[in-house]
Amino acid sequence: MKLISEPYILLTLTIGIYWSTKYLQNKTNSVFLNPILITIIAVIAILKAAGISYDTYHEAGKYIEFFLKPSIVALGVPLYLQLSKIKKQVVPIVISQLVGAIVGIISGVLIAKWLGASDAVIISIAPKSVTTPLAIDISTSIGGIPSLTASMVVMVGIFGSVAGFKILHLFKVKNPMSKSLSMGTASHGLGTAQAMAISQRFGAYSSMGLILNGLFTALCTPIILAMLGLI
Amino acid sequence: MIRQMFLILVCLALGEIVVYFTGIKIPSSIIGMLLLTAGLHFKIIKLKWIQGIADFLLDNMVFFFIPPGIAVMCYLDLISKEWMPILASVIGSTVLVLISTSFTHQVLRKTRSKKPNTDKK
Known part of the structure; x- marks a missing residue:
């Protein structure tokens, strides 16, 4: 076993790259120094160059990933703190989530179809906007390739977390609740984590989006794909 | 700290149990999140019991997504074959969802909150 594939070395590398990009980003305020994007690209490049497989990396990565599910559970705290505000806005929240779910499925599928993607890719891309475990279940149930769906979910998450707030700013969305x-x-x-980095209030609204879009996408995907004649 | 971690894990474990017995297609972590919200709301769990660990987990949430992000390397061959439609769909559709959702929410919120104001006048 090569020295670099030792879990402690890979962990040090991952945390070191993340921390130093974050430090540089705070110093320079540069858009291109996005810590998550840079860390993922840099670690993949290093693993490829050193000939280390993802399975080997996972021996180290699993210690970081362990915190992922507990951190999603912890979203219950800001959700609880914002509960009274959310209750007041049930109708705008539910309707906007339904719109978002439908737009997400139809636009994702049609863009891929117009640009000549294969049927497997088109179907696998339908649930790309929702959290990984849900997206994998939806993908399986409509006959997609779950691993392909999972990687698209991550791509959507990275893009949203890097560019999401900038796009909302560009389109002059002012209301903080609508944004998050x-x-x-x-x-x-990933979008929720980015919102959480701004404030816990943003994170609470964002988790509402994450939950409701997950539910609506699970319900709507088979119906919409059948209507489009894809399944 | 141990008690704090325990409470978070209890919520997660209950989520796993619910998924196991009902076969419901919702991630255990989301059920755990809702259970924690309910626990706090109905005063079964006190906020100060979990505040410390919750802040740690929430402050570093972005970082915890890095290993699943690196997993994309397993599918690079699959993605590179049809990278153009995939990338266009990922970016285009995400932009459309962001705009349609935020606009819908912003408009509905405004029309709803204006009504009581005009009533008062």
């Missing part, structure tokens, strides 16, 4: 809610709708946990 749609971050959760469009880019699931």
Whole structure:
């Protein structure tokens, strides 16, 4: 076993790259120094160059990933703190989530279809906006390739977390609740994590988007794909 | 700290149990999140019991997504074959969802909150 594939070395590398990019980002305020994007690209490049497989990396990565599910459970805290505000807005939240779910499925599928993607890719891309475990279940139930869906979910999450708030700013969305809610709708946990980095209030709304879009996408995907004649 | 971690894990474990027995297609972590919200709301769990660990987990949430992000390397061959439609769909559709959701919410919120104001006048 090569020295670099030791879990402690890979962990140090991952945390070191993340921390230093974050430090540089705070110093320079540069858009391109996004810590999650840079860390993922840098670690993949290093693993490829050193000929280390993902399975070997996972021996180290699993210690970081362990915290992922507990951190989603912890979203219950801001959700509880914002509960009274959310209750007041049930109708706008539910309707906007339904719109987001339908737009997400139809646009994802049609863009891929127009650009000549194969049927397997088109079907696998349908549930891309929701959190990974849900997306995998939906993908399986409609006959997609779950692993392909999982990687698209991650791509959506990275793009949303890197560019989401900038796009909302560009389109002059002012309301903080609308912004953070749609971050959760469009880019699931990663969008929510990004909203959480701004404030716990943003994170709470974003988790509402994550939950409701997950439910609506699970319900709507088979119906919409059947209507489009894809399954 | 141990008690705090225990409470979070209890919620997660209950989520796993619910998924196991009902076969419901919702991630255990989301059920755990809702259970924690309910526990706090109905005053079964006190906020100060979990505040510390919740802050740690929430502050570093982005970081915990890195290993699943690196897993994309397993599918690079599959993605590179049809990278153009995949990338266009991922970016285009995410932008459309962001705009349609936030606009719908913003408009509905405004029309709803305006009504009581005009009533008062």
